[in-house]
Amino acid sequence: METLLAKEIQKKVNNNQKVTGAEAVILSLLCEGVDVIFGYPGGAIMPIYDALYQYREELHHILVRHEQGAVHAAQGFARVSGRVGVCMATSGPGATNLITGIADAKIDSTPLVCITGQVASHLLGTDAFQETDVIGISMPVTKWNYQVTTVEEIPEVIAKAFYIAHSGRPGPVLIDITKDAQFAECEFKYKKCENIRSYHPVPKINHDHIQQAADLINQAERPYMLIGQGVILSEAEKELKTFVEKSGIPVASTLLGLSAFPPDHELYVGYLGMHGNYGANILTNECDVLIAIGMRFDDRVTGDLSTYAKQAKVLHIEIDPSEIDKNIKTDVAVNADAKEALALLTEKVNARTFPDWLAKFRDCDKLETEKVINNHIHPGDGAMKMGEVIHLISEKTKGEAVIVTDVGQHQMSTSRYYKFRSGKSNVTSGGLGTMGFALPAAFGAKLGAPDREVIAIIGDGGFQMTLQELGSIFQHKVPVKIVVLNNNFLGMVRQWQQLFFEKRYSSTEMVNPDFTTIVSGYDITAKKVTEREKLSETIDEMLAHQGPYFMEVVVEKEENVFPMVPSGACVTEIRLE
Amino acid sequence: MQDKKNDQTAVQSTTVNGSVAADSNQEKLFTISVLTENKSGLLNGVTIVFTRRKVNIESINVSITEVEGVSRYTILVKCSKEVAEKIVKQIRKLVEVLGAFVYDQEEIHxxxxxxxxxxxxxxxxxxxxxxxxxxxxxxxxxxxxxxxxxxxxxxxxxxxxxxxxxxxxxxxxxxxSGRIAISKSKRETTTFLKELEEASKIKINK
CATH class of the missing domain: 3.30.70.1150 (ACT-like. Chain A, domain 2)
Known part of the structure; x- marks a missing residue:
């Protein structure tokens, strides 16, 4: 494909053949190796769609049902493939519908290039039909954005967009292209962007800081390591494992760090945060050296900052300098890419073990298993629980599936009970907490990792926020598996209402339609599980099924996710019930 | 990034090092100086960093510099040292920003x-x-x-x-008018730009 494309472009260059701005967009995307794009046409982006027609074999376009679906699908694609996700929308409402997903990608560091059409440049600022200031609107939620008004800029700007989106700490980029620039013609030449003088994605390693970090680790008696998505983004999973096994330091993961480290490893001590593991949370306040890598001390991880890890010396290894000392004051900071820093640190740390310290985590695990986990994954009789469904899916897929979750109780249960054994497998909306994320992100993920099993796990609330994307799955025959855990409640909000608002269930009960009827309308196999006896065989059927498959599981109406660190409380105030 | 875009601040921080802890929560006037590529719309990008944190800009001035195509923003804010430093780190993240520095009154003319x-x-x-x-x-x-x-x-x-x-x-x-300021630092802008150019070419050693 690439050589064909190269020849095609060379031919145009040799013949001094001009291309339209629209065609230049498509050729630029092909030059960046893009083969899948998610989008929705409309007036101001029609020239680009017209140019796409000619290249529809090389550049596969997925027509979504709402632009929010396009951006979430691009996110799912990017998260599992490590490549830049690309989406496209028209001006005005098309562009504004992308904003939620762009904000989500910004806070979760997902590389995206979003292309929006814009009214012709002479109409800018006139309140023309479907004109909106998308540059102004998207500025706070993009890593970079740019409005193209002349055709000559297109290849260079797109090259820059891809470079910025994927380098350093990744993020979303938006390119707004006026309609006249799409129609105008230019000669096409493409050169990948290699550096921008005002942009420094890769920090220069400071070897003194590495030495200070190693010294701190080597002096520690109860070191504790927190890993985040930075490990996955820098593809440092192997370096992390080598480092951990040499240093003997217990490891816990943030929500987005899940799948970076094997959960059955003897040094893995759990999942951090509001609904994380008991030991992983409370022992934060007993370690003497806290080593954070590729994570940003989000408030859902730290709880009350004034009581968080006060006894510990803090080492923060982070690629983005603005994260250092943002929430937690560090004693040693290493501004570096995780992979590079871990490799260097491994050489300098002493080989050690911490059996007594590790035993503390295991004691906590025992307590949590008795008080919480057993009851959630093996409840025996009564209504089905989210934990048991996730646990079963985890067992049956051997932890090897890509799991895409939405936001809420099902998401926290998945983070707790799905045992991710392969990297880039956990796709969820972490920072922004966007309901409606999972369904579109799942079919995007399937296109980004076609050889892997991709399962979306969604609540009944979030499912209905982007339910129309069943149409995209149907039209493009994306063999994604969809599990809806239905409790007929906005479960997480209801849990908070029960615990902190005196059970005043204000607008959280859902009167739901029959989901299987709706899904069947899209010609997707749909099963509803109401009895525990049918759960295992239906999961088997789903996993054996070749095309897309929908499984609704009716779960306990008023189940709570525990443990829980109440919002703004100290991590040691974690509640087991 | 920290090495380069940070440099002048680092020098600056050491001069007031002793008082950083005591002063970090006390509100006073700081001059934030930002060197940027001359790109339309960037002013919006810079100011929303303040807006988001609800820090009021006392005055702002944008001008050319001795280097063609490079602009200097001089922004006067009243806030704590800690907030000023966090704001500057966020401003440095803007792609077209070449450098951003926070100064005390004594460090500038x-x-x-x-x-x-x-x-x-x-x-x-x-x-x-x-x-x-x-x-x-x-x-x-x-x-x-x-x-x-x-x-x-x-x-x-x-x-x-x-x-x-x-x-x-x-x-x-x-x-x-807004305040305009020149730092007491001895470094020339052109030297700084050359260093930035080099720093932008660093690749990860994987």
Whole structure:
């Protein structure tokens, strides 16, 4: 494909053949190796769609049902493939519908290039039909954005967009292209962007800081390591494992760090945060050296900052300098890419073990298993629980599936009970907490990792926020598996209402339609599980099924996710019930 | 990134090192100086960093520099040292920003300009206004038949003092420019830009 494309472009260059701005967009995307794009046409982006027609074999376009679906699908694609996700929308409402997903990608560091059409440049600022200031609107939620008004800029700007989106700490980029620039013609030449003088994605390693970090680790008696998505983004999973096994330091993961480290490893001590593991949370306040890598001390991880890890010396290894000392004051900071820093640190740390310290985590695990986990994954009789469904899916897929979750109780249960054994497998909306994320992100993920099993796990609330994307799955025959855990409640909000608002269930009960009827309308196999006896065989059927498959599981109406660190409380105030 | 875009601040931080902890929560005036590529729309990008944190900008000035295509923003804010430093780190993340630095008053040479419009009759009847101008290092910029414009450069308190003195005569209009500042650092912008160019080429050693 690439050589064909190269020849095609060379031919145009040799013949001094001009291309339209629209065609230049498509050729630029092909030059960046893009083969899948998610989008929705409309007036101001029609020239680009017209140019796409000619290249529809090389550049596969997925027509979504709402632009929010396009951006979430691009996110799912990017998260599992490590490549830049690309989406496209028209001006005005098309562009504004992308904003939620762009904000989500910004806070979760997902590389995206979003292309929006814009009214012709002479109409800018006139309140023309479907004109909106998308540059102004998207500025706070993009890593970079740019409005193209002349055709000559297109290849260079797109090259820059891809470079910025994927380098350093990744993020979303938006390119707004006026309609006249799409129609105008230019000669096409493409050169990948290699550096921008005002942009420094890769920090220069400071070897003194590495030495200070190693010294701190080597002096520690109860070191504790927190890993985040930075490990996955820098593809440092192997370096992390080598480092951990040499240093003997217990490891816990943030929500987005899940799948970076094997959960059955003897040094893995759990999942951090509001609904994380008991030991992983409370022992934060007993370690003497806290080593954070590729994570940003989000408030859902730290709880009350004034009581968080006060006894510990803090080492923060982070690629983005603005994260250092943002929430937690560090004693040693290493501004570096995780992979590079871990490799260097491994050489300098002493080989050690911490059996007594590790035993503390295991004691906590025992307590949590008795008080919480057993009851959630093996409840025996009564209504089905989210934990048991996730646990079963985890067992049956051997932890090897890509799991895409939405936001809420099902998401926290998945983070707790799905045992991710392969990297880039956990796709969820972490920072922004966007309901409606999972369904579109799942079919995007399937296109980004076609050889892997991709399962979306969604609540009944979030499912209905982007339910129309069943149409995209149907039209493009994306063999994604969809599990809806239905409790007929906005479960997480209801849990908070029960615990902190005196059970005043204000607008959280859902009167739901029959989901299987709706899904069947899209010609997707749909099963509803109401009895525990049918759960295992239906999961088997789903996993054996070749095309897309929908499984609704009716779960306990008023189940709570525990443990829980109440919002703004100290991590040691974690509640087991 | 930290190494380069940070450098001047790092120098600056050490000069006030002893007082950082004590001062970090105390609100005072800081001058934030930002070197950028000349790109339209960037002003919005810079100011929303302040807006999001609800930090009010006291004054802002954007100008050319000695290097073609490079602009300098000089922003005056009242906040704590800690907030100012966090803001500067966020500004550095903007792709077209070449460097951003936070300065205490002692670390810069700075100036402002004020204009005052007063009725012409006040200089016709007696010499009070004229002597005010003379004694305060101001000058008369324009004399029209019905008004005059007085210009004065100086620090905020000086131009304000002048305003107070002119008040009894009736000030028709008063305007003060944003602060402009030059750091006491010895580094030249062109050297800094060369270092940035090199730093932008660093690749991850994987």
């Amino acid at each position: 700075y100036q402002e300009l004020a204009l005052y419009k007063v009725q012409t009759k006040h200089i016709m009847n007696g010499n009070k206004v004229e002597s005010l101008v003379r004694n305060n290092g101001a000058r008369i910029l324009v004399i029209e038949s019905d008004y005059i414009v007085i210009e004065k450069t100086g620090h905020m308190h000086e131009t304000h003092e002048m305003f107070e003195k002119l008040k009894p005569f009736g000030v028709l209009e008063f305007v003060r």
